[in-house]
Amino acid sequence: MERVPILKIGGVLLVSIQIDLQDQSVLALQEDLAEKISATGAHGVVIDISAVEIVDSFIGRMFATIASISRLFDADTVVVGMRPAVAITLVELGLTLGGVRTALDLERGMRILENIGRERGRTGLEAR
């Protein structure tokens, strides 16, 4: 089974999915991420799926799960780079990502996390 690598850039964990995900890899990624967020105290997770050709219900559910896990550690999740064909298919499949933030590309995803961080800093929400 291949594992998806997790990179740490500043306070953000970057997951760039470059392999054809099998279910075991999905489960392993969820576990690895939970550990890494807790160990690093990261405030954000970016999942780059620009290389992903299909997202089925199992993979789609992973995004929501990761978002819930990160929220427990007060971190935000952004899914970036979803291809149009993948998005159309997910809608047809009837899957909504349940409140997961999305962005067109990595750069915009990072910016969203920065903005959230700044807002939190200003309003003091980070102590929540």
Added chain:
Amino acid sequence: MVGEAEHGHRLTELLRSNTDALVAAWVEAVATTLRGRTTGAELERDFRELFTSLLPVASGDGRDLSGHAYAELRSLLGDLSRSRARQNFSPSETASSVFALKRVVFELVNGQDDAELFRQVLSFSTLLDGLGLLTFEAYARAREEIIKEQSEQLLELTTPVVKLWEGVLAVPLVGTLDSARTQVVMEKLLEALVETGSEHAIIDITGVLAVDTQVAQHLLKTVVAARLMGAECTISGIRPQIAQTIVALGIEFGDIATKATLADALRHALRRDGVEVVRKGERGAL
């Protein structure tokens, strides 16, 4: 019965031994009706090929043209009809290319006092009738293909994805939307969002006469798909009748942004990007 009596079939032998003369006469007969829109050399090549594949079946009555024996002939006639259709020949011009061979063959046997040969020519003539009808069918099919291609090209032309502002794309939809067309347009829009890195899309339906449930569903799905990709999609220009249809059909637009006009939608998109449009000199007054 095809080919069974080929040896000793009077007409087949006659056709074979006169191939050159017959093809030449056939070409000449057709060339005059097609009035120089195709060259003699082209006709010569096409007809010689046709004639050669006609010879083995000339003894048949052509009652079952879908049979294996006629496969080559069918494909040749199909090709001929298709190229004629594309060159804008009329269906009768196309079919008469086949019928013209009748007269040529009649002239060949004219004056021969041979009852058996006469019977064979009659049967051959029935075969050519069948083949003529085949060209009709192939021609009609080719025209249908052309029409389909053209409507697809028209679709491409009539639904441009335009850039209104940095990061703001729009598709002005015009005319009647059907499910297939809406799907194509929406795919194009989503791809354009990625290509241009735009975070806003506006679907303007001012020019749309009617929407049915399926079309409305496609519009909604596009908005949701755009969101999954990280872009915001606004629908503008919903006419009163269409608004009524949407409500009557019970379609839930939910939290999807809708604006009365394209201008409103653009202003909405710009504002979300932190851009405010003001008249010169008004800034101080505000």
Added chain:
Amino acid sequence: MTPRSDGPEELPIRADDDVVRVRQLVRTYAQQVKLSLVDQTKLVTAASELARNTLVYGGGGFARVEIITADGRTGIRASFHDEGPGIPDLSLALADGWSSGKGMGLGLSGARRLVDEFDLDSEVGRGTVVMVVKWKR
């Protein structure tokens, strides 16, 4: 008109990574008949859902993929076979949100929405066969 079949290919579904292999096989076929990118993605996604069902609920089985033509159209047919417990209530299994195991219950009903033809044949105690077709537009 009986559809003409073209070189069916079979793959076992015994483990997790077989699901990935089935996806890849279906994609190869879909590309071969030049399905549009969106249709390719829909078909591969449906295949992924169904192959997982075969593995998780059917206890494993195999997938068969082939090119078919009928009435001048070309398409891909993929079928998923298992000898598992079968599905006692088909209409319930096809309803949104229902699932006899883990997952979100989108497997069967979701896959059905992604394809042009969907056929489910299941017998309790004998197994399940799901067949899907996507035609070239």
